[in-house]
Structures are given as structure tokens and as C-alpha cells.
Amino acid sequence: MAELNQVSAADFELLPNDRKRNNETIEKPSLSFAQDAWRRLKKNKGAFISLWVIVVIVAAAFISIPYANTTTTAEQNVMQQNLPPKAPGNLPGFNGKQKVDGERFDAYKRADVKKGEYHIFGTDQFGRDIFKRVLYGTRVSLQVALIAALMDLVFGVTYGMISGWKGGRVDMVMQRIVEIISSVPNLVVFVLLILIMKPGLFSIALGIALTSWTSMSRLIRAEVLSLKEQDFISAAKTLGTSPWKIGLRHLVPNVSSTIIVQLMFTIPSAIFFEALLSFIGIGIPVPMASLGTLLNDGQTAFQFYPYQLVFPALILSALMIAFNLLADGLRDAFDPRTRD
Amino acid sequence: MTEKILEVNDLKINFNTDSGTVQAIRDVYFDLKPGETLALVGESGSGKSVTTRALMGLLAKNARIERGSVQFKGKELIDLPEDEYRDIRGSEIAMIFQDPMTSLDPTMKIGQQIAEPLIKHQKMGKKEAWDKALDMMNLVGIPNAEAHINDYPHQFSGGMRQRIVIAIALIDNPEVLIADEPTTALDVTIQAQILDLMKKIQKEFGTSIIFITHDLGVVAGMADRVAVMYAGQIVEIGTIDEIYGFPQHPYTWGLLNSMPTTQTDRGSLEAIPGTPPDLLNPPVGDAFAARNQYALAIDEKQQPPYFQLSPTHFAATWLLDEQAPEVVPPLTVRQRWAKYQQAHPDASNKHAKPVEASAILAR
């Protein structure tokens, strides 16, 4: 107790009782919900890289409209069939060399391609540039996915909100309907729809949305059911706020994170489903192309020209992985339980 | 002096978190004798639960024991190899958890859950272990136990489930029982039943109990001694009579003052203002100073030592220093003092001497 000796009598004065007891304040800087989620998303390396991968792919797909569109991707050149990938510089795998029957030769020289002309992903059996087709196909796939996600959003959210908010009989009937729809395989729903509608961007997106909105509506319904019991909603109801206003001002903001996360899961599954349909030949009709049709084309020539399958497959997989990782990351970022 | 069963000496535990090191337990000393009940009282976050998790060797992965020792029957528990610890856990030191609704495995028959420690520690056969489990169910007061041994937890009420949790804890006849707020999640009437059961069991088995609670009211009929914890430290420790009748630390005053009793005047129930300090950066001096209406200037500069009032009573507050001004505690506390001093004419807080913290263990 040596330090005791150093204290003076003045130290034993009572402190004034009205001194500031300031520890009621919250120490951490207050962040809005979105800022907080963003901060946590940035910490998640996989999700953050995925976000950039998506931004780059989406930007490339949409900026390239003048370069890769229905006209330019349809340009056929019988002289330049099945050229292997070639890029400036002499990179292995991108040097335009090809091996057929054990003989290795420069396919570009043999096809009399002008010097300085490159097809970095090669060409297909009609001599069409695969790079352009991949850009175009990615755009179409993304468009289908985005339209599907949008329809999913509007329909699924509205349905879930009404079902959860109304409760009782309405809810029961609406949930029975969801139950019946979700016990029909989605391929079946899709095929039936595609039979009566002309296949195209919109009808495919509609088919995908028709099969995916149920999970969105279920999630929203569950959230609304629990939100409805909370005091701030009761307060709004007691004050006579109209249901529409409550829905828009109180419910939507509170379910927005669920909506965003679910949308992020809808997009890759829509991309996947579109690719699958196009792959089996009932998706995007020619002359349009999507990643799925490119994969289908590539698969037929895969034995001899593997690059024709590999590039669309890589882009498709990269998109799927990035969207799934981002969705996972967003879900964790929005989940208060994982907050530090 | 009887043999001590448990002695916690200068325990300091930190947690590594993303925002920094949280000093959860700071220099804690206490001990436990056979058959004794010690209550650890404090707000949430005061370090009660961390202390007991440390005794069980069940600290979270990011916890680091900085220093100190925990001796169980003379055996050092800190840094004990996991497999040796497992032999003690559940057999010699057992634990009752706070929420009986979540602390039973929902998919396992309760007979199996009660018998599990026997099968594990005493290498008992299933049949014999289940017979014992049945006896224990009867002992903890589960009506018609035989018919319910094959039931699952969801078939029982909260109170019954807590009896089952107690049965699990007692099945191996442990020497120390740690009860972590065992009645907090229960209805008041059920609370009383569970407390009675624990007292009955203690009488029967001579178990030592560490009873954790934030509710001084629950402690009254239960404990022999009370340690009041605040911000990871024990601020006052003494026998039940000393803490209730002659409390010295302003935080203890606050706790007693916010507890309704039959003598409470209408409207005189007072809450302690403010919230506990952030243990990421514990304040210099007395951690309670910011919320203390009796704070002295020195409280903001230097941590008070323990002042000893009796062989068993210690309080860490500068108010007991000989240079400190005389303060007038809240009315209810003054009433307690008056009553206590009638029964114990020698009781006085004028001559308390500052002592080393380890003096707590030297009783």
C-alpha cells in the first residue's frame, strides 16, 4: 500500500453530485444499418471480390453493346471455322496453334487470317468470334436473370406481405396455393408456360419467376408475421395509419435486407435455369444466344475444340460463384447476430 | 479452519475481440468450504458467469487466462489437460444452467440425459445407470418418474425441466455445484420450489454451492456468504448477515436499495443510475465511480484497496479510509445498519484497515 502515502486530504473530498455521469452515451460511432452492413461486407473478402467480379462482368456485357450485338455476333466466315484462341503476344494456349492428328500447326496461317486479327476466345464452326458471342450471351443471360428477379421481387414480396399481414383465412388460402405450386416441379411449370408463349427473353424470365417467387413470398410472410406483432406496428395501427402506408413505411424497410439477400440468390438460380433450358434447346431461340446456348454449341464440338465450351463455362461458373458468394456475404452482413 | 474445497487466487481473464481486449475478470479472489453456499451477485456483464465458466474449464475460445490460480481440493485447475479436466467436470464439479427451456437436448430421452454422466464417469452399465437416474428423478421431485423416464424434454414444464437439469448435475454426487442463475427464467412460485429443492439437496449431500444471481432477494435464504461483483471485480464480500445488515460499498447499497422488501416505503425503490463501464478500457480508479453518488475525488484516480471490517468482511471502497468524510447512506441502508448494530454492538466501520486482496482467502 505504498502509493497510499501519496494521496492528500483533498483527494477525499466528495465529488459534486451533479457532475456529468456521461456513461449513458453509446461509445461506438453510430452507423446506419446500411453503413454497418457495408462495413461488414467489406470485411468479407470472398463477397467483396465477388462484388467486383460481378461489376466487371456486368459492365463488360453491357458496355459492349455496339461491339457485340445480334448483327455482329451473327457474322459468319466460312474461311475462319474453328480457329483456336489467339491473343496479341505469344501466350501459350492463346497463340493460334492447333494440334490435329498429332500434327501441330498455326491455324491462323492456314486459314489465311490477316496479320493482326485476333480471336482471343477463338471461333466456332461457323467462323463466328466466340469472344463477341460470350459477351452477347452473358448480356442475354443477365437480362433474363434481372427481369426474372424483378418479377420475383414484385410478385413474391406483394404476395408474402398480403398473406402475412391479413393472416387468418386469407393467409391460409394463400399458403395452400403456395404449397400446391411448390409441389409441382419447376421444370414442369416452365415447360407448360413455354408451350403457350413464344420462347423469348421475357417468357423465359416469366417462367423462371413463376417457379421462384414462392420462396420469396414465404420468407416475406414469415417476417411480416413476426413484425406485425411488434409494438411500433401496433402503434402505427392504433394511430390509424393506412395499411398501405404501414406496408411501405414500416414493413418494406424492415424486410429489405431479406429481399436483397433473396434476390441475390434468385439471380444465380435464374442464370442457371436459363442456361439449362437453353442447353437442352428449349430456351433462348436463335438467332439470339445466351451462355446456355453457347454451352450447348460448345458441347457438341467439345471433343475436338474444347475451348468452345471452356470459355462460356468459365464465365457462367464465375457469375454463379460470385453471385452465390455475394449473397452469402450479404446475408451475414445483414444478420445482427454476426455483428461484433 | 476447515479444509477449503475451492480457492480462486488473483484470477484475471481477458477476451480477445475484434474491437480489442476485454478485461472480463480483474483480480478476483474467493474461496469455498465444504457444504458452504457462496452467492456471486452482480449485474449482467459483471463477470459472474465468466468466473464460473473458468471454474468449469469451459471458457470460450477467445478467452485468455492472464494469471491466477484455481485450486480444487489442492489441485490446480488452470492449464489442466483437457482429458483430466473432463474427469472432474460433471462428476466432481457440476453445473446448473440458467434456461431450462434450452439446456436439455430436445431429441434425447431424459432418462438417457440424466444417466449420461454415470455412464461416462463411473463406467456404469445402461440398466444400472437408468435405475439411478430414476431414483434421482424421484429425489428432485418429478412426479410419477417411472412413467416419464422415456419422455423428451418438450413434454415437461419449465420448472420440471429445471429439476431434470438439477438431477443431471447431481447424479454423480459432485462436491461443488455451480448454479448459474438457476431460477431467473422461472415463474416466482416455481423459483421458490427450486430454491427449496437446492437447499434440501445441499443438506442431503453436503454439496458446496456457488450460486450466481443478479437478484439479492433470491440470495437471502440461500447463501452463507455473498460476493458482490462489479465490472469484473469483487467489490464487497462477507457473510450473508454482513452484506445484508452492514453493507459498506455504495454499489451494494445501490443493489439493496433497488430491492423491494416488506419494509420498503412506497416510492422509495431506487435504481442505480447509468450503465456498467466498458471493459475494453476499464476506467482508472474505482470502476463504479461514474455511477456513484458518494464518489470521492480519489475514486477517479486510484483503485481502492480492500478494507477489512471483520475476519470475513471486505469492501473495496475509499469511503472506509480513515481520511474519508463521513457520508450518509440511503435510508434503507441506515435502517439495516441500525438493526445490525443492535445485534452486534462491536460492529463499526471506523477502524477498517486496508489489506492485500489475498487476505480474503485467509479466514
Next chain:
Amino acid sequence: MSGMFKYILKRIGIIFLTLIIVISATFFLMKLMPGSPLANAARLSGEQRQLIESQYGLNDPLMVQYWHYLVNALQFNFGHSFQFQDQPVSRLIAQRIGPSIQLGLQALVFGVISGIGLGAAAAVRRNTKTDTTLSILAVLGVSIPSFVFAALAQYFVGLKLGWLPIAGWEGFKFTILPTIALGMAPLATAARFIRTEMVDVMGSDYIELARAKGLSQNEIVWKHTLRNSLIPLVTLIGPMAVNLMTGSVVIEKIFAIPGIGGQFVSSILTNDYPVIMGTTIVYSMMLMVVLLVTDILYGLIDPRIRLAN
């Protein structure tokens, strides 16, 4: 047990209702189709056309046609294929359903069992390299479309390495690649689910209590964690079955498997409506049976539900 029985009856009722809705939807959608199924057969004379139309009942009032269709469909009688004139649709499906069911079940069993193993391994070693590696593999498994995986596996394992047959359906060896390709998605889904679920369970109070009992890590995992994590996995089997059906359509195409998936695709491409309708209804029935079975299974293994009735 009578509660359970009543519940199953109710579920079968809902299945029946759903089936009627699916059959009705297929019927009316077909009727909405522009032109008659015979529109393309321009070579037919008027007489022939009438004969065929009356043979198929195409001249009856719509509701009569609908009633006949409904009654027949519920008896698995879907009429004759347009493509293969002499073949009843039900026989076409019956001939080809075996490989599809075998492939689907093999993929489900393979995927779920390996998924549980990998998910449990990741959960027990969470926040270690094993966990990270398994998590990355699971994301790849969920993300990479089965047909991309199938095409790559076919090329490398089948063609380049020659370990397994490239295509066809002539014995167990032929089923390995398609099973793995199709089982990737359920594997990854199950692994992710089990990992999350186990990490959740490991943080629960009853696992803390199990630790306080002095049980070892292994005992806790086997006796408490795994069992509690596996029960909710059953609810995932329904959605998995949906994806398996969708996936099998492509996998059957890639590996030239004589299943109903391949037949379904070709019937869509050739507008063979009776086959499309028949396959649609059979697919729906299979899914509903799976959903019913998993529901009953869930009730049987979860004491909380089992004893609720």
C-alpha cells in the same frame, strides 16, 4: 398414432387436389395452343382427319374432353404419342422411368451422405484450413451448373483418362459419372446446411450442458450435435428432389441415358403433346410422393413432432 394417420390422409388429399390442378392446367394449356395437334399433318385428307379427330375425341364438347382426359390421366392413361403412333404414352414412360429413378436416387443418396460427412467435418474443425477448403468446395458445388460439371467430367475422366464409360446405360459403371455430376448440387447443399446447423447447435445451451457433463468432443458430436443437425436436413430433401428432376433432364441428355428426362426434352422439341402432358404429370406425382415421404419421415424422427399428436 391416429393423429399421424389423419395427417397422412390430409396430405394425400392435398396431393390428389394438386394432381387434379396440374392435369387440368396441362389440359387447358394444350387447348389454348394455336392450331390443332394435327395442323402440321397437311398431307392428311379431310376424311382421314375426321377419322383421327373422332378417334381422339377432338370433336366432343370441351368439358367432355376434359372429363375424359382427367379420368384417364388419373389412371395413368395419357393417350398415344404423336411421334410414335402405335405407342401409348404410359408404356413409353414405363419403359424409361427405371433409369431416371435409379439415377435420381443414387445421386440423392451419394450427395446427401457425402454432404453430411463433409459438412460435419467442416463444422467440427471450424475456422481452420479444412473448414475453409470445404466451404470453397461447397460454394463451387452449389454454383457450378451440373451440366458444366458433367461435360467436363465426361471429357476428362471418360475421354482423356478412359477410366469410366463416356455415355450409355449398361451397368453400374455407366452410372458413376452421371451420379456424381447430378449429386454435386445435393452434396454441396447438404454440406453447407449441416455445417451451419452444427455450428448453431454447438453454440446451444444443451451442448454446453453436455460439455459440463464432462463428455469429450467426439461424444458430444456423435450423441448430441449430429442427431440434432440431421433432423432438419430432412426438410431439404423435397427441394433437392425438384433440382434433381430438373438436373436429370440435362444429365440424361449428356450421357445418353434412356430415361424420361431425355424423352421429355425430345417430346418438347417435337411438340409431342401427349408425351409432354404424361411426363409432366408423372414428374409431379413423383415429387409429391417424395414430399409426402419426407414429411412422414420428419414426423417419425423428430420426437417433438412425433409426440405432438
